[in-house]
Structure formats: structure tokens, C-alpha cells
Amino acid sequence: MTKLLDEAFQAARSLPPAMQDDLARVIMAMTGEAPCVIQLTAEEEASFEESFAEAERGDFATDEEIRAIWAKHGL
Template identity: 45%
Template sequence: MNSPFATVSTFPDNVQDELAHVLLRSVGAERPPYELTPEEAADVAASIPEAERGEFATDEEVRAMWAKHGR
């Protein structure tokens, strides 16, 4: 008995592609990428040099962030 993958590998490429898209959509893997707001992009840009300098949030700052945002 052939595996499903062996069977699908005999299908034309375009059919294999469509089946792959269906599978990925069914598990939520084909979502459009998240687009940063201008404010978020500015925050990310500012954080890169901070990280390069070793400037990271303290444990207390992280706890406060989680408390504020419900985690």
C-alpha cells in the first residue's frame, strides 16, 4: 500500500502545489505577514542599537509589561 505522500508525488506539479496550499491554510500556516505600524517600526529601529549596547529591559520592567497587557 502506497503512502499518501507517494501517491501525491505522482500528481502534476500544479495539483501538488494546490494540495500543499490547502494543507497549509487548514493549519493556519498561510497567513499574510504582520505589517508593523509606523510607530512599531520606529520602536524596532530604536531597539536595535539599544540591544547592540546591551540595554535590555529589567525583570521588573518585563513583569510590569505583562501585568499591564494581561499575561
């Protein structure tokens, strides 16, 4: 095990159990030991469906809208 990975595991030990389990699932998916399955809430699923529908329609943010978001976040 590399030093960096060992440090990451040390840091993960202080996280709540649910976050530790999330990290474990990601690691297992990356190593091929388990599929990467993420449970979405009903609201998240609805948001994705709406986003896909907007993309299908070609309904994307304008350049001005993107610049406004960047400016809002100091980018």
C-alpha cells in the first residue's frame, strides 16, 4: 500500500459510517470487486429526467447565462 493510500484510509476512519461505506463502494467499484451502484432520491431522478429532456430539446444555457454563473462564483 502506498503512503498516500494509507493516509487516505487513516483520514477515512474519522468519517461517519455512512461516508465510510460510500468510500468503500467507490474503491470496490474501481478495483472491479463490485458494481458501482448509486441510489438516487426521487427528486434526483426527476432532476435527471428533466435535464435529459432539456438536452433532447436543445434547451441549453446561453453564453450570457454561463458568464453570469461564472461571475457569481468569481471565475
